[in-house]
Amino acid sequence: MIDFINFYLIPGITLGSIYALGAVGVSMIFGILRFAHFAHGDLMTVGAYAALTAVWVLGIPALAAIPFAIIVTCLAALLADRLFYRPLRDLPTIYTVIASFGVALILRSIVQTVWGTDSQVYMTGFQKPTIFFDTFRIATRHIQIILATAALTVALHYFLSRTRLGKSMRAVADDPDLAAVAGLDTERIIRWTWIIGAALAAIAGVFVGLDTDVHTNLGWNLLLPMFAAALLGGIGKPLGAIAGGLIIGIAEEACTYPFFGDTLIAPSYKSAVAFVIMVLILIYRPQGLFRGRLM
Amino acid sequence: MELPGIAFYIVAFLTMGGIYAILCLALNMQWGFGGLFNAGIAGFYAVGAYTAAILTSAGSSAHLGGFDLPIVVGLICAGIASGIVGWAIARICVRLKADYLAMASIGIAEIIRLAIVNEEWLTNGSLGISRIPRPLEAFYSGRAAEVVFVVFVWLIVAVTFLVARRLQQSPWGRVMRAIRDNEETAASIGKDVQRFRTETFVVGSVFMGVAGALSAHYFKFFSPDATEPLLITFLAWVMLIAGGSGNNLGAIAGALAIWAIWSLTEVVTQQLPPDWATRSSYIRMLLIGLLLQFVLQRFRSGLFPEKSPKLRISREK
Numbered sequence: 173m174i175d176f177i178n179f180y181l182i183p184g185i186t187l188g189s190i191y192a193l194g195a196v197g198v199s200m201i202f203g204i205l206r207f208a209h210f211a212h213g214d215l216m217t218v219g220a221y222a223a224l225t226a227v228w229v230l231g232i233p234a235l236a237a238i239p240f241a242i243i244v245t246c247l248a249a250l251l252a253d254r255l256f257y258r259p260l261r262d263l264p265t266i267y268t269v270i271a272s273f274g275v276a277l278i279l280r281s282i283v284q285t286v287w288g289t290d291s292q293v294y295m296t297g298f299q300k301p302t303i304f305f306d307t308f309r310i311a312t313r314h315i316q317i318i319l320a321t322a323a324l325t326v327a328l329h330y331f332l333s334r335t336r337l338g339k340s341m342r343a344v345a346d347d348p349d350l351a352a353v354a355g356l357d358t359e360r361i362i363r364w365t366w367i368i369g370a371a372l373a374a375i376a377g378v379f380v381g382l383d384t385d386v387h388t389n390l391g392w393n394l395l396l397p398m399f400a401a402a403l404l405g406g407i408g409k410p411l412g413a414i415a416g417g418l419i420i421g422i423a424e425e426a427c428t429y430p431f432f433g434d435t436l437i438a439p440s441y442k443s444a445v446a447f448v449i450m451v452l453i454l455i456y457r458p459q460g461l462f463r464g465r466l467m
Numbered sequence: 468m469e470l471p472g473i474a475f476y477i478v479a480f481l482t483m484g485g486i487y488a489i490l491c492l493a494l495n496m497q498w499g500f501g502g503l504f505n506a507g508i509a510g511f512y513a514v515g516a517y518t519a520a521i522l523t524s525a526g527s528s529a530h531l532g533g534f535d536l537p538i539v540v541g542l543i544c545a546g547i548a549s550g551i552v553g554w555a556i557a558r559i560c561v562r563l564k565a566d567y568l569a570m571a572s573i574g575i576a577e578i579i580r581l582a583i584v585n586e587e588w589l590t591n592g593s594l595g596i597s598r599i600p601r602p603l604e605a606f607y608s609g610r611a612a613e614v615v616f617v618v619f620v621w622l623i624v625a626v627t628f629l630v631a632r633r634l635q636q637s638p639w640g641r642v643m644r645a646i647r648d649n650e651e652t653a654a655s656i657g658k659d660v661q662r663f664r665t666e667t668f669v670v671g672s673v674f675m676g677v678a679g680a681l682s683a684h685y686f687k688f689f690s691p692d693a694t695e696p697l698l699i700t701f702l703a704w705v706m707l708i709a710g711g712s713g714n715n716l717g718a719i720a721g722a723l724a725i726w727a728i729w730s731l732t733e734v735v736t737q738q739l740p741p742d743w744a745t746r747s748s749y750i751r752m753l754l755i756g757l758l759l760q761f762v763l764q765r766f767r768s769g770l771f772p773e774k775s776p777k778l779r780i781s782r783e784k
Contacts, residue, residue, distance in 0.1 A: 202566070207566060208566040208567075208569055208570055210506070210569070210573075255760070256760050256764075259764045260763065260764065265566070266502070266504055266565045266566070266569075267763060267767075269504060269565070269566055269569055270504070270704065270708070270759070270763060271759075271760060271763055273506060273701070273704065273759075274701075274756045274759040274760055274763070275756070275760075277697070277701055277752055277753075277755070277756040277759075278753055278756035278757065278760075280752075281749040281750070281752035281753040281756060282753060284746070284749035284752075285746050285749045285750060285753065288746075289749075392697075395573060396570075396573055396574050396577055399570040399573070399574075400574075403567075403570070438585070440581065440584075440585045441581055441585065443577060443581065444577075444578055444581060446574070447574035447575075447577065447578055450570070450571060450574055451559055451571065451574070454559050454560060454563065454567060454571065455559055458563055458567070
């Protein structure tokens with residue numbers, strides 16, 4: 173049992189936190205702009221590399237480089253929206269999906285051209301895990317990621333339920349026509365959707381780098397679990413996306429635990445778990461666990 | 468370059484261009500006819516390639532098969548295998564907005580990739596399958612064999628084109644366009660929207676599998692690293708939109724035009740200083756990404772815009 177917590181549950185929650193932060197953006201963009209944003213993973217990659225540059229140039233730890241990552245990623249997202257998504261806004265949203273597919277490729281090839289394709293790490297050397305009550309061994313980076321995600325979740329909840337901007341976002345996600353009739357400035361809300369989505373994606377990207385390493389496919393590889401998490405939580409429900417991310421992260425790790433003497437699935441098929449969950453949700457409950465929008 | 472060299476280059480260009488033309492025609496069935504977004508083209512392509520490789524390669528102890536079957540049998544089975552995968556995914560997703568199918572198709576491509584890498588008994592894992600035959604190999608060799616193969620590829624392109632044109636002009640094609648342009652209206656006159664969408668997705672998947680099979684025969688070797696999945700998916704999309712989605716001729720023209728641009732960028736980036744040479748493939752990707760954005764915004768109907776076939780209704784007096 174202790175082994176399960178130390179080596180499966182905690183890494184699962186860590187992985188889930190990363191999915192959760194990415195899925196919030198996917199869910200909000202799908203809810204407000206109404207399209208599946210295929211470049212979201214590559215925004216994470218941009219964030220991770222921006223932080224890497226700050227770590228190299230300024231010699232600061234990765235966590236301190238997060239503000240830098242956020243600024244670069246937000247600029248990338250706003251620029252992509254201005255140049256590539258906004259001109260297509262009056263067309264059926266599927267055209268924007270295609271455009272975002274292209275933006276994913278553009279972002280990644282820029283990263284590959286500028287930083288090369290070798291894997292990088294924020295810091296070298298072994299970190300000693302912290303031991304609690306003589307039984308729980310938790311890596312410092314896992315504690316940092318989980319606590320930061322918890323704090324961000326609380327902040328996000330406060331933002332969506334208490335601030336005027338957050339409430340407007342929920343209004344647009346629920347019913348865009350009604351929101352427009354009520355006089356909400358849709359373009360401003362879209363801008364803030366990008367800023368929040370990209371900021372969280374940047375943080376998630378840095379966390380991936382902290383947890384494993386920084387490489388150019390980092391974000392694209394996480395796209396599937398992030399989509400699954402957003403669907404599981406219900407489209408347009410950011411807090412649902414966080415729950416979805418955690419569920420998928422924990423499920424992926426738990427499936428490789430030998431519960432009955434043998435592992436449920438081979439570890440190499442771990443990333444299939446997200447797909448299975450996505451398929452089940454699409455078949456039985458396409459609106460998600462928390463009654464999101466069904467587009 | 469001497470003349471035979473140039474001719475040889477053109478044959479190689481036309482071979483890959485033809486394989487992409489089939490892929491593009493297949494994507495046109497899904498997107499152009501049905502408005503269905505497939506982001507996992509490479510997955511269907513791989514299913515076809517591996518099915519053909521296993522069935523037609525000479526016997527091997529490293530993986531399942533090879534059964535040494537005729538190439539035509541391999542092509543048909545490749546199409547069927549890929550069609551079954553397409554059917555499964557379409558069943559789940561066609562009732563939802565196109566974005567959901569887009570997300571799920573990424574997933575299916577990922578699962579297929581995982582299975583290919585991990586199921587070594589079936590696919591020989593990352594080592595891949597070798598000794599995949601080409602048609603009429605016993606009779607031709609060297610450059611003649613290349614010419615035979617390009618003819619073979621373009622025969623399949625012609626078959627695919629005729630099937631696609633027949634489908635488009637048939638009553639079935641009219642229903643597909645109606646569903647794509649206005650789902651509610653089509654449903655209100657009693658058309659089974661989900662059934663039609665599933666059908667068009669499956670037919671498209673079948674031909675994607677055939678394109679994959681042809682590439683396996685062309686390379687004579689297939690492994691997970693033999694192709695860049697995202698590149699295939701992406702190029703097929705750029706080709707179709709640039710050529711004209713909904714237009715079969717446009718799909719072929721787009722495939723050749725974009726494949727020419729893609730091949731030319733290779734020639735251009737080879738001229739770059741050595742420091743940049745390693746990065747040239749990323750710069751090519753960047754250019755093709757920008758080209759897609761340009762086409763989407765300025766050139767959406769493509770080289771050959773969609774034209775609805777003339778109605779041939781016999782008017783009774």
